[in-house]
Amino acid sequence: MNVIVCVKQIPDPALPGELDPSTNTLKRDGKLILDESDSYGVEMALQLVTAAGGGEVSLVSMAPNDETSGLRTALAMGAAKAVLVSDASLAGADALTTAKVLAGAVGKSGDYDLIIAGTESSDGYTGTVPEQLAEVLGLPSITFAKTVQITDGTLKVDRQTEEGYDEVTCSLPAVVSVTAGVVEPRYPSFKGIMAAKSKPVDTVTTADLGVEAVSWAQQIVSVEDAPAREAGEIIEDDGESFNKIVEFLDNLKVI
Amino acid sequence: MGIDNIWVFAQETEGEPVSPTSGTLELLTKARSLAANVSAFVAGDGGAVAAVLADHGAAKVYATGDLAGALPGVAVASAMQAVINGGETPDLIMFPQSYEGRDVMSRLSVKLDRTVLTNSTSITVDGDSVTVQTPIFGGSKLVNSTFTGEKPFLAAFRPKSFVAEGGAGAAGEVVSAPVGDLGTTGGATVTAVHVEEHTGPKLDEAAVVVSGGRGLGEAEKFEMIESLAKALKGAPGASRAIVDAGWVPYSYQVGQTGKVVKPTVYIAAGISGATQHMVGMKGSKNIIAINKDKEAPIFGIADLGIVGDVHKVLPQLLEALKSRG
Numbered sequence: 381m382n383v384i385v386c387v388k389q390i391p392d393p394a395l396p397g398e399l400d401p402s403t404n405t406l407k408r409d410g411k412l413i414l415d416e417s418d419s420y421g422v423e424m425a426l427q428l429v430t431a432a433g434g435g436e437v438s439l440v441s442m443a444p445n446d447e448t449s450g451l452r453t454a455l456a457m458g459a460a461k462a463v464l465v466s467d468a469s470l471a472g473a474d475a476l477t478t479a480k481v482l483a484g485a486v487g488k489s490g491d492y493d494l495i496i497a498g499t500e501s502s503d504g505y506t507g508t509v510p511e512q513l514a515e516v517l518g519l520p521s522i523t524f525a526k527t528v529q530i531t532d533g534t535l536k537v538d539r540q541t542e543e544g545y546d547e548v549t550c551s552l553p554a555v556v557s558v559t560a561g562v563v564e565p566r567y568p569s570f571k572g573i574m575a576a577k578s579k580p581v582d583t584v585t586t587a588d589l590g591v592e593a594v595s596w597a598q599q600i601v602s603v604e605d606a607p608a609r610e611a612g613e614i615i616e617d618d619g620e621s622f623n624k625i626v627e628f629l630d631n632l633k634v635i
Numbered sequence: 636m637g638i639d640n641i642w643v644f645a646q647e648t649e650g651e652p653v654s655p656t657s658g659t660l661e662l663l664t665k666a667r668s669l670a671a672n673v674s675a676f677v678a679g680d681g682g683a684v685a686a687v688l689a690d691h692g693a694a695k696v697y698a699t700g701d702l703a704g705a706l707p708g709v710a711v712a713s714a715m716q717a718v719i720n721g722g723e724t725p726d727l728i729m730f731p732q733s734y735e736g737r738d739v740m741s742r743l744s745v746k747l748d749r750t751v752l753t754n755s756t757s758i759t760v761d762g763d764s765v766t767v768q769t770p771i772f773g774g775s776k777l778v779n780s781t782f783t784g785e786k787p788f789l790a791a792f793r794p795k796s797f798v799a800e801g802g803a804g805a806a807g808e809v810v811s812a813p814v815g816d817l818g819t820t821g822g823a824t825v826t827a828v829h830v831e832e833h834t835g836p837k838l839d840e841a842a843v844v845v846s847g848g849r850g851l852g853e854a855e856k857f858e859m860i861e862s863l864a865k866a867l868k869g870a871p872g873a874s875r876a877i878v879d880a881g882w883v884p885y886s887y888q889v890g891q892t893g894k895v896v897k898p899t900v901y902i903a904a905g906i907s908g909a910t911q912h913m914v915g916m917k918g919s920k921n922i923i924a925i926n927k928d929k930e931a932p933i934f935g936i937a938d939l940g941i942v943g944d945v946h947k948v949l950p951q952l953l954e955a956l957k958s959r960g
């Protein structure tokens with residue numbers, strides 16, 4: 381049972397985001413970390429491989445530079461190896477280009493039974509890459525999985541819907557996108573962190589993958605400030621502040 | 636030339652009675668203000684929803700017929716591609732920013748080799764040029780992006796970006812658009828559908844929304860949120876943090892990856908105001924925030940902010956509301 385996990389390295393979301401003034405795209409030249417929403421996929425993959433009694437977890441990732449610190453986190457959790465497509469021409473790439481590039485990276489990763497991705501990245505959040513990747517590879521897909529099981533070579537997923545969930549079965553190989561909370565991601569152990577330093581990361585360019593025409597049919601024309609919402613009255617609770625809320629609701633005639 | 640022909644991916648609600656989602660009707664209303672020819676594209680036979688879609692502007696309702704358990708993403712995209720290959724020329728295809736909307740759009744994007752722009756909240760058309768606006772950084776900045784390639788353009792819009800209005804009086808002619816052979820991509824089958832029961836107003840339609848977050852401390856305390864919502868005839872909501880922690884189901888989640896709400900009053904209790912959350916509620920007409928930490932970002936957008944302990948303020952508030960009867 382081999383599982384490939386798509387992971388993204390992103391600027392630390394705890395720091396304020398910044399746009400590159402020349403391109404209006406997100407600045408990614410600082411340190412990049414593993415997108416937390418991808419840690420669920422890595423954990424799910426590790427659990428599926430353990431349950432199957434053998435196989436390995438491989439990572440595929442794309443970056444405009446050769447940053448690997450986020451990949452090392454996923455390797456420290458237990459993934460065996462990674463393919464990183466690193467190419468300056470990918471800066472600002474759209475989701476369709478990303479899916480084509482990741483499909484190329486999947487082709488470099490050996491045999492697989494399943495590909496797992498997060499539902500959307502925490503920085504760009506276009507939210508289409510997993511399903512686009514499935515279409516590029518000609519595979520079935522189940523998006524927004526909140527549970528994932530493999531029994532006798534069949535994938536079984538509870539898929540989140542707006543009004544509940546669907547039970548879905550699928551043949552393998554397939555692409556699954558997992559929601560946050562599907563599993564509790566493990567913390568890398570010290571041993572894992574040390575081992576990750578020597579795990580193979582195959583850094584390739586788009587040319588190495590034979591992915592051509594790296595361009596995309598969208599352009600940012602401008603960025604503006606949203607109309608600010610003014611803060612109102614802020615008070616410290618003195619044991620009576622609930623009256624303020626009652627008064628506020630009363631004025632709006634909702635009570 | 637120009638944007639004359641717009642398709643809208645029309646999504647149906649899962650429970651009975653079947654109706655188009657509110658996001659679908661919002662997009663149809665917007666589409667008919669932009670173009671003379673508007674069509675809806677629906678998974679299923681379309682019969683139950685064609686009249687409402689027509690009332691919101693759909694002259695044609697392309698219907699795939701029963702999907703026989705296939706997930707809509709790949710099936711509807713395949714049907715759309717077949718209609719386009721048959722000679723139809725939509726200039727723009729609009730999708731609700733929903734699970735199914737995202738899936739159909741993603742599959743079609745690859746089939747037609749077109750880029751996608753998602754999470755948008757407005758659209759402007761100028762001749763052949765289509766520009767969409769997308770909030771970033773928790774809604775503090777707005778990015779205007781334009782399509783530079785071949786039509787059709789593919790764009791997804793967040794719920795409540797536009798206001799749905801009926802009365803369009805369009806024909807709503809149902810046109811069969813069958814799904815072709817999906818080959819290896821059609822391997823997924825829905826075997827059971829579960830719709831969560833809920834009472835009271837729906838989260839994205841309620842006039843009052845009361846949401847709880849980590850500040851509640853433990854899952855059991857969410858009961859205070861439920862009680863307050865009930866007392867105000869509103870709906871309970873939640874931050875992503877407590878949904879991820881398993882305290883409440885995902886259907887409660889307000890935010891970027893959950894519901895977008897714009898109630899008359901939004902009460903945020905024990906929610907600090909992560910970007911992810913604020914995107915889903917900052918359109919509320921009035922915001923009340925209760926949080927221990929006076930530096931919490933939520934206070935930056937609150938009309939009334941109480942720096943205090945939700946475990947003290949909420950029970951007092953409930954008691955006061957109860958005594959008013």
